[in-house]
Amino acid sequence: MSLVNTNWLEKNLDKVKIIDCSWHMPQTKRNSFEEYQQLHIENTIFFDLDKNSKTDTDLPHMLTDIKSWEKIISNLGIKNEDRIIIYDNSDVISSCRCWYNFIYFGHDPSLVHVLDGGLKKWMNEKKPTVSNLTKIISSNYIANEKxxxxxxxxxxxxxxxxxxxxxxxxxxxxxxxxxxxxxxxxxxxxxxxxxxxxxxxxxxxxxxxxxxxxxxxxxxxxxxxxxxxxxxxxxxxxxxxxxxxxxxxxxxxxxxxxxxxxxxxxxxxx
The missing domain is CATH 3.40.250.10 (Rhodanese-like domain)
Structure with missing residues (x-):
């Protein structure tokens, strides 16, 4: 059940943590966070793939260390027992990289899903979006590196x-x-x-x-x-x-x- 569909998510918006992990190739000249600010699915948290990766390397979005990951995810208000739905608005389906990161750092794989079709399908179906930023209450996330x-x-x-x-x-x-x-x-x-x-x-x-x-x-x-x-x-x-x-x-x-x-x-x- 790595994938969930848009209809399922619409019915379960208040039961899951939703992440926008849109990331674009540099040549596209697109800004993922600015696009998130303009519209996103209700209750969605933005995950910056570049900023939330290893910082002391010239290689793009490498896995960070476990303590940094715990801090990042705690600051996003995500708990170990949360069911997570990740989506993107990217041609490279970047949500899958965030899915992998969570599994690598020990989140229960049965609780981590990607929205099939992402924001593109959601909007094509004229499902609701919002522009207000989601209120986050910090957590105390504990990782288990694999x-x-x-x-x-x-x-x-x-x-x-x-x-x-x-x-x-x-x-x-x-x-x-x-x-x-x-x-x-x-x-x-x-x-x-x-x-x-x-x-x-x-x-x-x-x-x-x-x-x-x-x-x-x-x-x-x-x-x-x-x-x-x-x-x-x-x-x-x-x-x-x-x-x-x-x-x-x-x-x-x-x-x-x-x-x-x-x-x-x-x-x-x-």
Whole structure:
């Protein structure tokens, strides 16, 4: 139940904590917080993916440390027992990255969900929005870091020989195959040796909902990756990798999302 639909959320607005985790690629020139201030679903809290990430690195939105995460989530008024619904208004379905962060830091996976279709579908259905900021009462959130759910560059390099897990890349095929320049400066084109490619966009409908479970399974099978082995997802900066991880959790309910956090922003440095 990683996904909930818009009708379900509309009926349960007062029973859940709602997060807007919209994040946009830099070249879009969009400001997520300004858009949130203009309109959002009632009772929604804004989650700034860049500010709520590791600060002492030049890599984008890396996982922060556990104490910082506890402070961030406590300041958002979220409790350990809360059911959380995360949405976005982004073409890269950034809500999935926030979903992954919560699971990594130990929130019960059965209590963390992404709104299928996000704000785009909600608005297309003419469901109500507000502009007033949500009042937050601080909590005392306690995290439980699941370090096995993240890989670093050293582990990715070692795995090229060991083959303990498979690496699947969510970027476009053109980027994966090195046929186009990377959107971030200072990165070479290409991909991690022996990795597989499944562009996240192939799993998303025009209305920003996920395609059916049957079609998701078919897409994964077409990659020729052995789905019986451990899978680690990567992308440009760890955002769309989380889209693949959530999609995979829909067809394998026991799968715990595992991400190469640095992704190509780290691995592809010149």
């Amino acid at each position: 370090k096995k759910l993240v890989k670093n560059k050293e582990q990715i390099d070692e795995n090229i020989e060991k083959n303990d897990f498979r690496v699947m890349d969510a970027r476009s095929r053109e980027r994966f195959e090195g046929k186009v320049p990377e959107p971030r400066k200072g990165l070479r084109s290409g991909s991690i040796k022996n990795s597989f490619c499944l562009p996240f966009s192939e799993l998303i409908n025009e209305d920003h909902t996920f395609i059916t479970k049957e079609k998701i399974l078919e897409k994964f099978r077409l990659t020729k990756c052995n789905l019986n082995e451990n899978i680690v997802f990567t992308c440009g900066s760890g955002v769309t990798a989380s889209v693949l991880a959530l999609a995979y959790s829909l067809i394998d309910t026991k799968y715990m999302p595992t991400i190469y956090d640095g992704s190509w922003s780290e691995y592809g440095k010149n």
